[in-house]
Amino acid sequence: MVKTENTEERILEAARAVFIRKGLTGARMQEIADEAGINKALLHYYFRTKEKLFDRIFFEVFQTISSGINQAFTENIPFFDKIKKFIDLYIGVLLENPYLPIFFLNEIQQNPERLQQFIEKDVFKSMSSFLIQLSDEINAGRIRPVHPVHFIINMIGMLVIPFAVKPLLAPIVSRQLGIDYNDLLRERKEVVFQFIINAIKPIEK
Amino acid sequence: MVKTENTEERILEAARAVFIRKGLTGARMQEIADEAGINKALLHYYFRTKEKLFDRIFFEVFQTISSGINQAFTENIPFFDKIKKFIDLYIGVLLENPYLPIFFLNEIQQNPERLQQFIEKDVFKSMSSFLIQLSDEINAGRIRPVHPVHFIINMIGMLVIPFAVKPLLAPIVSRQLGIDYNDLLRERKEVVFQFIINAIKPIEK
DNA sequence: AAAAAGTTTAACTAGATGGTTAAAATTATA
């Protein structure tokens, strides 16, 4: 066996970068080849079709997303710590992959069928354990009653959206308020946590 | 002058539907013509290029979004009422245009330059008046201190994300919890409002 | 009815793009 892994790895990195930037329909095989430092013939030699290559990348992206969730939710730590950990971890991932959420959300809107292979799997088993823990906290009166699904949606929304609206908001807050949007993104680790705590902490101490 | 308005209107409706469903690169002029019930030659007769047609649609979409914001923020009503109004109005728009946010966010990620024409304009002047009102409330001690920009981002995130992740979550909550996702979306008018109120209401009454 | 505007038909161009192929060149392996 020769150094095929190296080239394949470079192709995958390039494909991931280009697909996430341009989306499935926007990406060009030639551009992926260029970014990988090879030619189109070799690219097709490794991955016969654009579809096959995209499937692979989409799978990896899905793993990036779901493993982040699982990592934070699997640990056996107090509820508020888990929230904090989840937020830190997620914003960390997003800071490194700012284009990833819109790429992912756009592709599943265009082609929801692609998700079926994942929904069957146990990718979200950790999430259901989190839902149980959340219910326990509510029953014990340690947090206010909230619908667990709504709670998760709220959290994800506050984490993801600032990255998605960056092209719109960054110039505005920069011009009108003199704020650097990247600073603002980093602040959110603390801000979102505090906002959530305030929202779910019971009124009486 | 003949019944040109009628046809032009049908083209715009068709283009809006197709562009929002498929995006700029995914949309086909032939598909837009079909959806408008005309042929490709006539479509090009009204709008010379795909780009021109898209620009027009993108402008309209931007107006849909920003006019919703302005409508709620311009009224002279108490702060909490304004929040509630904003939420109701926004979820209403999203229920009627569920694909719109990802379309918009994807396009501005692909092509941020397109926004420049809008950022100059006073589309967001109502938002800055809202920011001032928010600061006043904080200074008067009627709500907890929150960074206004973070607050807006939180709100937008909680409103938009549930629509964006619908293809992923709808099958999951349907299968595992027996919940109809559309019911869940409608519930959010109340849920998000309550969550926000809880988060920003001061501790002492 | 005649003129003008709107619409269709149908064929066509030009360029982009995914994918293929075969031979040559390079690199690694035995």
Next chain:
DNA sequence: TATAATTTTAACCATCTAGTTAAACTTTTT
């Protein structure tokens, strides 16, 4: 060094798609 695996070159094919064109047809206006 000989063999095998990897990579490049470069031309090529087929298809898709935006956009054009000119003539015929239909509807509206005068």
